[in-house]
Amino acid sequence: MKIGVIGGGQLGRMLALAGTPLGMNFAFLDPAPDACAAALGEHLRADYDDKDHLRRLADEVDLVTFEFESVPAETVAYLAHFVPVYPSAESLRIARDRWFEKSMFKDLGIPTPEFADIHSQADLDAAVAAIGLPAVLKTRTLGYDGKGQKVLRAAADVAGAFAELGSVPCILEGFVPFTGEVSLVAVRGRDGETRFYPLVHNTHVDGILRLSVASQAHPLQALAEDYVGRVLEKLDYVGVLAFEFFEVDGGLKANEIAPRVHNSGHWTIEGSECSQFENHLRAVAGLPLGSTAKVGESAMLNFIGAVPAVEQVIAIDDCHLHHYGKAFKVGRKVGHATLRSQDLATLKAQIAKVEALIEG
Amino acid sequence: MKIGVIGGGQLGRMLALAGTPLGMNFAFLDPAPDACAAALGEHLRADYDDKDHLRRLADEVDLVTFEFESVPAETVAYLAHFVPVYPSAESLRIARDRWFEKSMFKDLGIPTPEFADIHSQADLDAAVAAIGLPAVLKTRTLGYDGKGQKVLRAAADVAGAFAELGSVPCILEGFVPFTGEVSLVAVRGRDGETRFYPLVHNTHVDGILRLSVASQAHPLQALAEDYVGRVLEKLDYVGVLAFEFFEVDGGLKANEIAPRVHNSGHWTIEGSECSQFENHLRAVAGLPLGSTAKVGESAMLNFIGAVPAVEQVIAIDDCHLHHYGKAFKVGRKVGHATLRSQDLATLKAQIAKVEALIEG
Numbered sequence: 100m101k102i103g104v105i106g107g108g109q110l111g112r113m114l115a116l117a118g119t120p121l122g123m124n125f126a127f128l129d130p131a132p133d134a135c136a137a138a139l140g141e142h143l144r145a146d147y148d149d150k151d152h153l154r155r156l157a158d159e160v161d162l163v164t165f166e167f168e169s170v171p172a173e174t175v176a177y178l179a180h181f182v183p184v185y186p187s188a189e190s191l192r193i194a195r196d197r198w199f200e201k202s203m204f205k206d207l208g209i210p211t212p213e214f215a216d217i218h219s220q221a222d223l224d225a226a227v228a229a230i231g232l233p234a235v236l237k238t239r240t241l242g243y244d245g246k247g248q249k250v251l252r253a254a255a256d257v258a259g260a261f262a263e264l265g266s267v268p269c270i271l272e273g274f275v276p277f278t279g280e281v282s283l284v285a286v287r288g289r290d291g292e293t294r295f296y297p298l299v300h301n302t303h304v305d306g307i308l309r310l311s312v313a314s315q316a317h318p319l320q321a322l323a324e325d326y327v328g329r330v331l332e333k334l335d336y337v338g339v340l341a342f343e344f345f346e347v348d349g350g351l352k353a354n355e356i357a358p359r360v361h362n363s364g365h366w367t368i369e370g371s372e373c374s375q376f377e378n379h380l381r382a383v384a385g386l387p388l389g390s391t392a393k394v395g396e397s398a399m400l401n402f403i404g405a406v407p408a409v410e411q412v413i414a415i416d417d418c419h420l421h422h423y424g425k426a427f428k429v430g431r432k433v434g435h436a437t438l439r440s441q442d443l444a445t446l447k448a449q450i451a452k453v454e455a456l457i458e459g
Numbered sequence: 460m461k462i463g464v465i466g467g468g469q470l471g472r473m474l475a476l477a478g479t480p481l482g483m484n485f486a487f488l489d490p491a492p493d494a495c496a497a498a499l500g501e502h503l504r505a506d507y508d509d510k511d512h513l514r515r516l517a518d519e520v521d522l523v524t525f526e527f528e529s530v531p532a533e534t535v536a537y538l539a540h541f542v543p544v545y546p547s548a549e550s551l552r553i554a555r556d557r558w559f560e561k562s563m564f565k566d567l568g569i570p571t572p573e574f575a576d577i578h579s580q581a582d583l584d585a586a587v588a589a590i591g592l593p594a595v596l597k598t599r600t601l602g603y604d605g606k607g608q609k610v611l612r613a614a615a616d617v618a619g620a621f622a623e624l625g626s627v628p629c630i631l632e633g634f635v636p637f638t639g640e641v642s643l644v645a646v647r648g649r650d651g652e653t654r655f656y657p658l659v660h661n662t663h664v665d666g667i668l669r670l671s672v673a674s675q676a677h678p679l680q681a682l683a684e685d686y687v688g689r690v691l692e693k694l695d696y697v698g699v700l701a702f703e704f705f706e707v708d709g710g711l712k713a714n715e716i717a718p719r720v721h722n723s724g725h726w727t728i729e730g731s732e733c734s735q736f737e738n739h740l741r742a743v744a745g746l747p748l749g750s751t752a753k754v755g756e757s758a759m760l761n762f763i764g765a766v767p768a769v770e771q772v773i774a775i776d777d778c779h780l781h782h783y784g785k786a787f788k789v790g791r792k793v794g795h796a797t798l799r800s801q802d803l804a805t806l807k808a809q810i811a812k813v814e815a816l817i818e819g
Contacts, residue, residue, distance in 0.1 A: 120476065120782060122780075122784055138500070389773065413746060422480060422482030424479070424484070
């Protein structure tokens with residue numbers, strides 16, 4: 100079976116590493132000459148709206164999937180004429196737009212921060228008056244890793260903020276005094292079978308994920324599964340979906356979903372029976388899903404900007420390096436390490452060792 | 460770091476799957492147009508004695524290693540002029556010739572079956588008279604998976620046997636009434652650091668490995684490590700080496716070594732902290748070695764001739780598929796499954812399920 104992937108970054112690369120042992124081949128559509136997934140499959144180097152290349156991709160693969168959600172709607176619609184596309188165009192339409200996304204949460208009875216649709220500075224001023232400060236102004240589409248957003252703490256931050264984000268459609272979100280950030284990675288098959296990984300505690304620095312720790316019998320696991328299950332069913336979703344929540348007052352408020360394999364699920368490569376990458380491929384290919392059970396206690400640390408010296412990373416016990424083969428650049432995710440330990444105490448000690456390397 | 464691999468079969472493929480997350484790139488020299496490792500790296504399609512391509516390979520990689528031992532000595536010698544080659548030419552010289560190999564065992568005080576060097580039918584007749592029957596006549600070089608050998612049970616089998624194996628240099632080995640076959644996979648770094656995986660019980664059918672089960676505190680582990688350690692030190696070996704033994708009277712008799720990653724070590728991908736593939740790459744690249752500790756209880760079943768229906772294989776709990784992407788052909792290794800279970804009783808039950816698929 101040949102899988103077409105829109106995007107050829109590290110997520111595509113890790114999909115190929117997981118799918119090759121299943122006998123799958125891969126083709127990646129990515130305009131970047133140095134797309135790091137290209138080492139593991141065919142690289143169609145073209146823009147995401149290049150219909151000639153989209154058609155060529157559709158002709159030579161059995162199905163198409165995505166490694167990022169900001170794919171033009173026309174791309175998805177065009178591809179879907181010729182080849183099965185998972186997750187669906189509708190899933191992507193919702194997930195890539197914060198307004199649609201939050202509105203869906205509300206419709207499904209999933210608690211979220213207060214939010215308002217913003218098309219002008221006047222909209223913003225009115226929404227700030229209604230929701231209050233602090234609040235966060237975010238572009239409806241194309242934001243990631245803290246990009247395309249601005250925290251509004253005082254009136255001075257509000258003035259001109261809409262123009263500052265490019266005068267594009269935005270959403271204002273009320274500030275949530277959260278005690279933690281967690282995510283749930285789920286997978287749903289073509290037949291509707293659904294499995295959930297354990298909740299993950301996430302730590303962000305400057306808007307970029309730094310550390311994910313897989314939880315053990317988290318008290319909010321069942322609640323999170325309930326919420327995520329509603330979204331999966333509503334979208335008739337196929338593939339892996341990640342759902343980020345704020346922990347607030349012992350409950351959960353929905354932050355956002357990602358209709359794809361997700362950074363907070365990278366620990367599953369070593370830390371679970373069947374990784375998010377393999378499970379995504381199983382789901383989109385119509386194969387039986389794999390176990391999401393944990394193997395030991397796991398954490399994931401991102402390498403941002405640079406990967407520390409390989410010989411130092413892999414000398415740490417329990418540590419598994421995932422180097423993305425990308426050029427190092429400030430703020431860029433260029434690799435991660437999974438730690439898989441026998442118990443939480445050991446895990447914490449090993450996390451400190453990797454952190455020391457990152458800071459060193 | 461770019462690694463050159465002589466041979467582009469499933470061992471090369473699994474080396475690349477293990478090395479890519481370490482940030483390594485791969486080039487494979489293999490004359491086969493459909494070399495299955497080619498999906499994961501550059502494919503230099505040329506014969507193993509093609510000096511132009513050997514030179515090209517040497518120029519573009521940081522080091523060269525092998526996925527099989529029957530590489531022409533001239534190839535290794537030529538490459539070694541231009542680029543580091545691991546394991547060494549001397550290691551390959553010994554390992555690819557049963558006479559050199561068995562003679563080394565004898566020199567190192569490692570028990571082996573009786574053996575004799577055979578260059579003619581007269582040599583064979585004399586050796587049979589000395590060693591007795593049953594015995595096994597094997598070509599000194601190029602044998603694998605039961606090819607290039609003949610079991611001699613009675614005088615009628617002896618007559619003409621030398622010609623039957625092609626009148627090439629052979630070795631006669633006395634029959635050993637073994638109670639089991641075990642192998643030890645070891646890895647030795649450039650600095651001499653050595654690690655051993657747990658002993659593996661192997662079951663062969665028609666000379667081809669069918670089932671490997673990783674042992675738990677095997678009573679012969681220390682003895683096997685002693686024997687393998689002698690060979691590693693003697694050869695100043697760098698990389699993974701597999702050593703196959705017969706279990707005889709509660710002790711071990713050496714059968715053969717393979718100077719490379721080995722089929723009986725495939726279970727380590729899921730079943731150990733650091734797989735034989737990653738550890739081989741760490742060793743040849745001069746990186747610190749990884750832990751050889753087991754993760755759960757593991758077994759490996761080979762898929763020979765065909766891979767059963769993927770959806771059936773991966774529907775089995777604890778089962779991890781490794782499809783080599785090769786054309787199916789009678790007697791050819793085209794994939795394997797690793798089972799990793801929490802305990803031996805579960806493991807046995809799951810082995811039976813995979814066996815039922817293979818036989819079905």
